[in-house]
Amino acid sequence: MLPPAPSTKKIYLYHCLTLGFYFFYWCSHAGADVNQSARQKIVPSAWLLILPGGNYWWMWQYGQALDHVSYRRLKAADTFLLYIIASHAWLLLTFGFQPSFNWVSSDHFSSLAVVLLCGYLALCLILQIVGAAFFCATMQRKINALRQTSPATAHPAS
Numbered sequence: 159m160l161p162p163a164p165s166t167k168k169i170y171l172y173h174c175l176t177l178g179f180y181f182f183y184w185c186s187h188a189g190a191d192v193n194q195s196a197r198q199k200i201v202p203s204a205w206l207l208i209l210p211g212g213n214y215w216w217m218w219q220y221g222q223a224l225d226h227v228s229y230r231r232l233k234a235a236d237t238f239l240l241y242i243i244a245s246h247a248w249l250l251l252t253f254g255f256q257p258s259f260n261w262v263s264s265d266h267f268s269s270l271a272v273v274l275l276c277g278y279l280a281l282c283l284i285l286q287i288v289g290a291a292f293f294c295a296t297m298q299r300k301i302n303a304l305r306q307t308s309p310a311t312a313h314p315a316s
Contacts, residue, residue: 163302166295173291177283181290182207188297189220195227217241228304237297244293248285251278 164172172180182204189201200223206212221237 163298166299169295169298170288170291173287173294178287178290181294184294184298185216185220188294188301189216189223191301192220192223192227196223200226214238214242224301231304232300240296241293244289244296245286247289248282251281251285 169180169184172183176183185207186204189204192201193199201220202216204216206216218234218238221232221234221241224232224237225234
């Protein structure tokens with residue numbers, strides 16, 4: 159039996175404390191939970207999340223399995239699109255900072271360039287952590303709501 163799901167506040171806290179590594183733990187347990195609900199192995203191993211491109215395939219498989227287990231109340235496309243949007247929010251920063259990088263790299267390379275680059279990377283890391291936490295918290299909230307409406311069909315006892 160899997161441990162009870164954490165609240166959304168705890169999901170954000172765990173993501174911040176572990177610098178985003180909680181995402182892999184959450185995905186592993188969420189996949190195992192879906193496999194247990196389906197009583198078969200639908201979601202592949204979470205090790206695929208660390209492979210380039212494997213994270214997209216894993217998330218699509220997870221979305222399809224969640225779609226199947228929830229009787230199409232949680233759609234695969236919605237899960238996948240939420241993951242894409244939440245995990246790529248940091249890319250929006252690139253458009254805002256690019257003129258600064260162009261200016262610094264042309265004639266004014268100094269310690270300002272190092273400070274800007276470090277600040278940019280720190281901001282990207284923070285946005286990536288918050289995006290992953292947002293995805294996990296949103297999916298956990300949807301799964302918990304589904305369990306409350308129909309606990310017998312959403313998560314059958316083993």
